[in-house]
Amino acid sequence: MPADARSESRVSNYTKFWQKDSAKDGEADKANRLDQYTDLVNGYYDGATELYEYGWGNSFHFCRFFKGEAFLQAIARHEHYLASMTGLRPGMRVLDVGCGVGGPAREIARFSDANIVGINNNEFQVLRARQKTAQAGLSDKVSFVKGNFMELAEQFGENSFDAVYAIEATCHAPTFEGVYGEVFKVLKPGGVFGVYEWCMTDEWDPSNPKHKEIAHGIEVGDGIAEMRTLHAARKALKTVGFEILHEEDLAARPDAVPWYYPLEGDVFKAQTVWDMFTVLRMSTIGKIFTQNSVWGLEKIGLVPKGTYDVGESLKVAGDALVAGGQSKLFTPMALWVVRKPAN
Template sequence: MPAQVDGRVDERIQNYTKFWQKDITKDDKADTDNRVDSYTDVVNGYYDGATGLYEFGWARSFHFCRFYKGEAFQAGLARHEHYLAAQMGLRPGMRVLDVGCGVGGPAREIARFADVRIVGLNNNDFQIGRARKYTKQAGLEKQVSFVKGDFMKLSEQFGENSFDAVYAIEATVHAPSFAGVYGEIMKVLRPGGVFGVYEWVMTDAWDPSIPSHKDVARRIEIGNGIPEMRPLQQAREAMREVGFTVEHEEDLADRPDDVPWYYPLEGDIMKAQTAWDLLTVWRSSWSGRIVTHYGLWFIEQLGVVPKGTWEVGETLKIAGDALVDSGKTKLFTPMYLAVCRKPETH
């Protein structure tokens, strides 16, 4: 496939929505299996189209977080990253792998916070290019680096027992199976090493036999480049299946917070925690969506963004609504936290 100079591939972006039925309520097991088998194309097609939209509408850290009352949006994101590093017990000088690093926002923040050396892994050329650019601007090139690779082949790329710690922030949900990616993480960790993850899962309240429950999972998938949403129990079992000792686990979305994690997606500017956050929240409002809808279509016609970007942008609206719906009903969490240890004798 011919690629643009920045690494994006037009054909991948244009083909992204074809992995789902036009009427996603008719999406079946064959469609899911096809996405799982083609997970690299699904994920790359999505991020080629969505990365710029994420940076414009969210931040350079592509994840959710808890919010304190009155806390700025960017501060909440950073605190979420610090919390993971603290729970993992990261210490200065550790060699750490970031699995599915996006454009490197968390890697840069955690490197500063914990004084560790981080290797960010990504299979998307466009994101890697942006991650390197932002890291150079931050003066962190000697501490944070980025490589292209498949997180289902970590041991092949890095060798076994290569890292003191590994983390993944809302990334391993893109893998064709939890056991497959967790097993690879286990291999590259040294004995006694730690793995920390914020995982996207459907909660124990989710029942796929209920049509509305299945529908919300499908809407999350198409709007976030996910081959298949899976239940929390499957993630927990996969960690133990590959040999990890789970030292701590909790669903941070289940904490009784006054400000819900999904509030920026509701589009209610009255809920913005600080004046600086008004624009972030406005982008999800009805007027913000209209501006994005027509603005993105227009710049695509001008060739400013690759063809297919507008269509990927439309799926982000589906995702935003589904995340709010499933967040309110507690059918979904983007922050099932697990901190796992590789046995010393493994």
């Protein structure tokens, strides 16, 4: 995929949106990130996409694990579960909000036989999504468009989709009300929206320096202008007019294998032999190898300048996500299934 699909200036400027010290990262910094969220998110994914693909695969999200369950199997099951809860059926026209490189869209199309349209504001990811989908022979079922999910109605028209889903993507929006409101508009009356949301839990206290440090690490390491709470997401869904059908923090289930285990980098926790390689990439040795490789590629111009710094931010994110998961301060899988009233 040509490197000129990415913006080197956005990648190199990405880390400048945050103060390194969470205690010094104030309201002015947050306001600047929210105002420039498009450049922030694009800079992050221009730099992080290939690192994600190398370390995690084509589906950029977390999932629950059962004992002995392979990593890719668990990732697919998580996608199937959302499709099932959202009621996707053959022939439905479905929107994937913030589709990444299209891994979930392809899997959900196979699972449900629905027709999926993915929207993404990052041109590099859209190009990769189209290429991978063509290689998979799914271009007749899955398509991708570049666009802003804060302007869905303008791009697609109101009442244009039978169902909508989002997997760990709408946390990048400047406001929950804004993105959920756009989803509401493009859904047909009676249509269902299913979302896995990134949220700080009710245990999180922004006045606690340690809690703030965890949220700050997640923000800077994952391209998020502002981490918000379960309460904020729930309130926004109701405010824009949705009826809540199901609500659950799946990370709160008493799973024997925690959702964040691959990030811990402990190969002895791998559920299968093959998954040891995935976990190894998240280990200290794996991160050193990856970052040294990225440093070399950046020096010879094969990846945009600033990619190494984005990789360093991903290391910060990994530590913060594990800390947030262990302390139950953060969830990447707050599930809401909501309906637009029929009339």
